[in-house]
Amino acid sequence: MRDTGNIMRVARFLAIVVLLLAILLAALYLLRKPVASWALRQGMAQAGLENPQGQVTALTLDAIRIENLSAGPIGGEGIRFAQINSDYHWRQLLSERSVKNVRVGPGLVRIDIDQQGRISLPGITLGEGGGARGVALPFETLTLSDVEISIDAPEGQAAGNISAEYDQRTGGVAKLEVLSNMLRFGDMTISDGETAFNLILSDNGDISAKGQFTGDIDYQGATVHALSLGVDGKGASWRDAANGAREKLTGAARINVKAPNINIEQAEIFAPLSTPAMQALLGGSVTGGAISGAFDVTFNQDGIKILFADDEPPLTVETDKGTKLVVSPQGSAPFLAHGEARDATSFQFAISGSGVNANGAADAEYIDGNWRLAAPINIDAYQSPALSLNGSRVDIAARSEGENILADINLKSGLKKLTIGRLTIDDTPFTGGFEIAANTAAKHATIVNKSECLALARTHAFLAEQDLEARLSGLELCNREGRLMSVNWSEQVTSTLNGNLSARDASFRIGQTKASGKPPVIAFDADYHLVEDVTRIIGKISDGDMTLNDVLDMSAVDGGFEFVLDAEEMKIDAIVDNLRIAQHGEAPVIAPVIATATARIVGNDATFDYVLSTPSGDQLGTGRGTQNMQQASGETVFSFEGLKFIQGGVQPNELSPLLKGFVDAAVGEMGGEMVFGWNESGITSSAGFSFKNISFGGPTRAVTRTTGFNGNLALTNLMPVTTDGTQTVTVDVVDMDALKLTDGIISFNVPGDDTIVIPKAEFPWFGGVIGVYDAVASLTGEAQIPLRADRVELAQIFEYVEINGLSGEGTMNGVLPVVFEDGKARIENGFLKSAGPGAIRYQGEAAEQAASAGGNAKIAFDILRDLRYSSLEVRVNGALDGRLDFQMFFEGTGEVNMDNAKGRVPVKYTISLDAALLELLQQANLSRSFQLQIEQGLQRVE
DSSP: OHHHHHHHHHHHHHHHHHHHHHHHHHTTTTSOHHHHHHHHHHHHHHTTBSSOEEEEEEEOSSEEEEEEEEESSTTSOSEEEEEEEEEOOHHHHHHHOOEEEEEEOSEEEEEEEOTTOOEEBTTBOOOSSSSOTTOOOSEEEEEEEEEEEEEEOSEEEEEEEEEEEEETTTEEEEEEEEEEEEEEETTEEEEEEEEEEEEEEOTTSEEEEEEEEEEEEEETTEEEEEEEEEEEEEEEOHHHHHTTOGGGOEEEEEEEEEEEEEEOTTOGGGGGGGSHHHHHHHTSOOOEEEEEEEEEEEEETTEEEEEEOTTSOOEEEEETTSOEEEEEOOTTOOSEEEESSEEEEEEEEEEEOSSEEEEEEEEEEEETTEEEEEEEEEEEEEEOSSEEEEEEEEEEEEEEETTEEEEEEEEEEEEEEEEETTEEEEEEEEEEEEEEEEETTTTEEEEEETTSEEEEEEEEEEETTTTEEEEEEEEEEEEBTTBSEEEEOSSSOEEEEEEEEEOSEEEEEETTEEEEEEOOEEEEEEEEETTTTEEEEEEEEEEEEEEETTTEEEEEEEEEEEEEEOSSOEEEEEEEEEEEEEEOSSSOOSOOOEEEEEEEEETTEEEEEEEEEOTTSOEEEEEEEEEETTTTEEEEEEEEEEEEEOTTSOOGGGTOGGGTTTOEEEEEEEEEEEEEEEETTEEEEEEEEEEEEEEEEOSTTTOSEEEEEEEEEEEEEETTEEESSOEEEEEEEEEETTEEEEEEEEEEEOOSSSEEEEEEEEEEETTEEEEEEEEEEESSSOEEEEEEEEEEEHHHHHHHHTOTTEEEEOEEEEEEEEEEETTEEEEEEEEEEESSOEEEEEOSHHHHHHHHHOHHHHHHHHHHTTEEEEEEEEEEEEETTSEEEEEEEEEEEEEEEETTEEEEEEEEEEEEEEEEHHHHTSHHHHHHHHHHHHHHHGGGOO
16 A cells, blocks of 8 residues: 555645646746746745755746756755656646646656665655545646656665656556665665566556566565566556546456565574474474465455455465465455455465375454454374374354454364373374353453363373373363363453363373273362462362272272462472272282371472381381472482291282282392482482392293392393393202202393393203303393203213113213293203213113013113213203103114124114103103114114
8 A cells, every 4th residue: 555655645746746837827927937946946845845946947828847856855856857848728727727748857756765664755745645535637648758766775775767658538658667786674675676567548448557576585584585576457447546536446456476485594583483393283494485376456446355366376385394385265255355344354275294284264354343263174184203183173263242252162183193202192082162251351261161071082191211101091171160261361360270080991001010990080170370470279089990010909099189389389288088909809919018108398399208018017118209399300219128028928029010920929038229210301210139048939930930049139220120230149949840950150131122141140960061151132022041051961860860770971062942932931952962972771670571572672672781872962842841852863882682692783763752851751651762762763773
């Protein structure tokens, strides 16, 4: 509208010139030219022109010529024309104040732009309004030729020219061109600007206008490179407008906007786009983009309408991260409509990118002092590192009625994932609706759940670093006392949130500690006072039925709490009047733990002491701790000495749920200290334990029992378990049923990556040793421990078997890879090989029976009386608590007595045994198996 005002001011200036011509005509025959020039300057001064200059060089009854007309500061005049010529009829000039023609030029028009962007002509004050409404143009023809335009800004300059030919009968043309290398005023800089504008008035009364601006614009650090603004318009009834009936002027114009390269990296006004939330929405930190679009503008006496061009692509904004916003029409409604009684906007939009697909619409209007807004928004899919949505919708309907504002908001959210710091929430669809009623005079608003409760079908949250997880279903946040929230900003800004929070089912997990069931209901009243900066929450907790680690049932809780937060400190007081704790299941697994504690909060610092005991009164230990409320950091130390484990009493898995299913039936004595710390970076933990003659079942089902466990253990972390370097303990017995190891020394370390590193774990075994050396095994899933046997004496193995008549000599080496999986152990591809020649001798009852039977059995057992082997290998596969597959390979010589003649013959035996190891060690089974295999093997005697 500023450009329209400037045109009107020029029209008024021309009217002033014509008025002056009428004055001069009256003095034509009475005054000489110098006096006429003086009258010209006086009239210009009275019209508001500073330092007016000009001479009347020709003056007759039908013509006038004015030369060197100027106004404004010397050297910086706002206008300066070499000549102004006019032809007229003196009667018409006096009666109608109109002339036949005005010819202006050559000349100069100087325009100033100040720091605030205001435009003026130096030394020329035309007043406000830009000319009288309904006044016809005071000339029949107008010619502007060789008129230059100079534009001065606080920094930089622009130059151009304007020319025009106008005839009230046939129409005319006007042309404007302006060029500028740089113009800077306020926060705006225009560089390499080119402006061209053409106006054509046809003899049939039509108007056509076409203009173009190209250049670079910088505003507060945001730079638009190669901006292109184009205007192409048509209108009608220019003659009516020229004759004073401007209300009949109508028209339409096409405006094209193209900005292919926008840089906002240095713009502070776009800093909000760099916030984490906006980066998540836009796919990263936006530094630039592009805009393109076309609009059709229509105007008449009823107002102005702006529509999206229906034959051009819609308004499109695209960021350098690939996110695209498309704004398009909504039906036939205009994008913007402005009239005397109503303003309105209507559009629909769609936003898409690598991780977002959303669309929506908006309708708003302002009429008779009230407004209304309707905005449905659909989020089909949204994916970012921080937030993921699927199938979400928001419907907003709001209106004003005088001092009252009423809003209705409906939500349906398919929240797939939300990450806040280290907290991740996913799989949380919810639906709900809110009614908001506000009164701007009373400065009060109330928010109510439309359906009494906001429903969340389910939610899942976890903190990976702390191995913390929570799942809840059937959540409801319900109104209390007919409302959910109220806000008052009259004298002191206060807000109150009243609600009942409940869930149908929940499960929580911290490491291996798990709780599941129905959580308690929380009824709360929360108040916030802005001036006092105080938040107070008073609440009650009730009911609930939760199971902890499938061990403890906790139900029928009844208690309350008060939370106060002000500008200086935070206070929390909680009282539990009743909490029923019982063991879960039929068989006792873990004894309840009773805690008593005292706490003190001074400012931001809290200290607390506590004692942990069993329900029967056995004290477990004592603890102390500190907490800084402001920094959310603190530490607690729990100590215990001389803690005795006994069957049916205190057990290790009573101290840590992580040991559940790992060890049981422990006896012995233990002492130690555990330290937990926490801050904004997470939770830290460490511990030191001393074990004195501990025996227990396990660890895991792979080991029947471990006896005589002694030593000290230092841990630098408990979540996950990490040792302080290599630890060394001693063990009297590790009993795995078929494999029993005694008097061992075990060195190990746990690096915290779900593995255990064993530099050395060694046990004496049948005259030699068996152990694990430089091994790494997984603590989760399948683990493989290669047991290496060295210098094992065959004679001691036969002594252990205790089969009457069986003996031998020689040594063996080998490897027995033990695989642990699902708490069980098995040997895979184990083998023992002789370390040189040896002998196996059997002269037992089976041999005597075979001798009396004769035949092949007699020959076979004759060989076994003194089998001297050159090589012996045993291959073993199978579960230690199940059936083992043995394959034995003998190669050597044996003595055979045939036809009363003795001689040694070479022999090769392959014996396969498939039996439970404990059964195989029974004499009868072993003898029978040997007999059958030897009888079959005799056929291979060489």
